Amino acid sequence: MHTALRERAAEALFEANRTRQPIPPLVETYEDIDVTDAYEIQLLTVKKWLADGRIVKGHKVGLSSAAMQRQMGVNQPDYGHLFADQFYLENMPIPLDEHIQPRLEPEIAFVLRKDLAGPYVTLPDAIDAVAYVLPSLEVVDSRIQDWRIGIVDTIADNASGGGVILGGPPRRLEGLDLRLVGCTMYRNGRIVGTGAGGAVLGSPLNSLVWLANTLGRFGVTLEAGNVILPGSVMRAIDIAPGDRVTAQFGGLGSVTAVFAGNEGAAA
Template sequence: MDHETRTLVAGRLLAAYESREPLEPLTSTYEGMTLEDSYAIQLLQIEQRLAAGRTVQGHKVGLTSAAMQRLLGVTEPDYGHLLDDFFHLEHMPIPVGTFLQPRVEPEIAFVLKKPLKGPGVTAHEALRAVDFVLPALEIVDSRIRDWTIGLLDTIADNASSGAVVLGSTPTAVDAVDLRLAGATFHRNGQVVGTGAGGAVLGSPLNSLVWLANTVGARGITLEAGHVVLPGAVCAMAPVAVGDTFTATFAGLGSVTARFV
């Protein structure tokens, strides 16, 4: 793609946020689209959001489960940006109508106390950069019709980002085994999923290291105070008006999102 085409696609994706009208899969519309095209389209959208007054408050990692990687035929994750207006307070009403096709998934969020910049970041360096961890719910959303996505579609669409709800119980990263931290995921009081941190690339820490090194190679630093969502511990669940979701993590507490 040339710059003009990338800009056109970025504009179409941004317009979908406002119109609530999803697009057909990008890879079926733009023949020859590449990984570099997709990340460039994502960044063009972020640049426009920043120019409009938004700020980057972190990053998310997607495609961290073996099942999702097999589904999309990939062998590594992808990433997207978290902006300030993505963050919602737990228990406070979240309007479903602000999304196109929302789904919810539980995660263990990292909050950084110092910057991380790759390449070359190691596991112990990443651990030293973490201030604390929090239970979290990510609201994933797709601007692609019916979630008919491939790798390039989701990357261009900011890794299918929607919103974030963080819990209120910070825990020191050395106080919990991130691999074994189990989660129970409830929708309206009914269990809709269970999992553990080990479902995320073997450990959420591996996801943080991957992210720091991957964005570092593109000149991006994970900043102090930023939130990193490393990936879901179980499958996502669809959202409807009136739903309440709660994820409870062993050793980390719980987090609740309520939709209206």
């Protein structure tokens, strides 16, 4: 794919994010686009956001569970960037008009105490780099019309990132088996899904290793203080104005996201 076409695709995604108007799938507009093109388009879009004043505060792994891969029709993980303006406070109304077609996923978030640089990161390296973990909810969103995405479109679209809500309390890894951490998610008091940490590449820590090594091949380091979202433990759910969603993680705590109603206040 020619550089000029990558630039055009990045500009289309940048404008879609700015105007909240989705665009057709890139695979329909650029017939020769592939995964390499998609990551280059993501980086071009990130450069535009950085020039616009946004600040990177971490990274996310998407499509790291079999459930999410089936839901989105893909067969491999991807990654994207987390920006400071995407972090919402727990229990504070989140305006849905900042998004296009949002969904919500529960994840076990990592906060790093030291830099982690691939491409030769091992599991012990990853464990040593983690300061603590937090229960979290990720708002996933798509700048592609009607979520008609495959792996190429979601990669180019910053791994369909939308927002992050962090809960508590912070927990160190000692004594925790993240594979066995169960999650129950409630929307407006009703159970809408369950999952466990083992759904994320066998363990969320494996996802962290994959991310560090994948980014390391491009010379990108996961930095101390970064928040890392390793992927959802269950299928994403749709959200609507006025919804209140809580994810309870066994042994970790909980996190609650409240979405503003049509009148602009939480229901």
